[in-house]
Amino acid sequence: MGDCFICNKHQGKINTSGSVIYGDEFVYVGHIDRGGKPVYLGHLMIDLKRHAPTLADLTMGEASAFGKSMARISRALKESEGAEHIYSLVSGNAVPHLHMHLVPRYPGTPEKHWGPMSVYDWEQAPMGDEEEVSEICRRIKSYLEEQKHD
Numbered sequence: 001m002g003d004c005f006i007c008n009k010h011q012g013k014i015n016t017s018g019s020v021i022y023g024d025e026f027v028y029v030g031h032i033d034r035g036g037k038p039v040y041l042g043h044l045m046i047d048l049k050r051h052a053p054t055l056a057d058l059t060m061g062e063a064s065a066f067g068k069s070m071a072r073i074s075r076a077l078k079e080s081e082g083a084e085h086i087y088s089l090v091s092g093n094a095v096p097h098l099h100m101h102l103v104p105r106y107p108g109t110p111e112k113h114w115g116p117m118s119v120y121d122w123e124q125a126p127m128g129d130e131e132e133v134s135e136i137c138r139r140i141k142s143y144l145e146e147q148k149h150d
Contacts, residue, residue, distance in 0.1 A: 006047050006097040017130055018137035022073065022144055025049070026065035029073055031133045032101070038127040040103065040120055041136050042081050044073055048098040055090060055098065070100065072144060077104045080143040081136065087116035 008014050010028055017039060018031035032043040046069050048062060058066060074086040083104030090100045103116040106126060113122035128136070 004051060004097050005095050006099060007051050010047070010049055018133040019141070021137050021141045022069060023049075024065055024069075026062045027069045029069060031137055036130075038129060039133060041126045041128045041132060042077055042083065042104040042106075044077070044102045044140075046070060046073065046100045046102065052098050053096040054092055057098065066098075066100070070102070072147070073102055073140070076140045076143045076147075077102065080139050082106065085114075089116045 005014070009016055016030060016033035018033075020028065020030055021044065022029040026049055028047045028049055030045055030047075032039055032045055046066060048058070048066065050062065052058065052062075070088065074088075077083045077086055081104060084107050085105040087103040087105065088100055089103070090098070092098065101116060103119060105114060105119060109119060109122060109125075113119055113125070119125050
């Protein structure tokens with residue numbers, strides 16, 4: 001899939017913010033990238049490595065890996081980053097390659113900004129640059145490595 005953003009990312013043809021947080025034979029987890037614009041810290045992506053458009057296209061092995069990574073990464077956002085809630089979102093409208101957004105809601109977020117994309121509208125949302133994204137990736141990866149028994 002030469003024109004697929006996610007396939008190109010996995011093949012190293014494009015660079016994104018931060019670093020790989022987790023990966024196995026089925027999934028890749030990293031921080032969202034907004035092309036150099038400030039990004040909501042902790043907005044992570046779980047990508048299926050194989051090019052498949054929807055949840056319905058998962059094999060049982062992929063589904064197991066996807067679900068386990070979703071639980072582990074969500075727990076890491078709560079424990080490592082202090083999130084009080086984790087939003088998850090699969091759309092597939094813009095990029096037809098299965099990926100899930102995991103977006104933390106941090107304590108103090110006003111209720112009118114609750115929601116996976118509403119947090120971006122909050123003026124005091126924890127936004128960061130490349131350096132801050134790299135740091136959060138390192139912390140979450142370290143947390144996951146410490147919790148390998150899960």
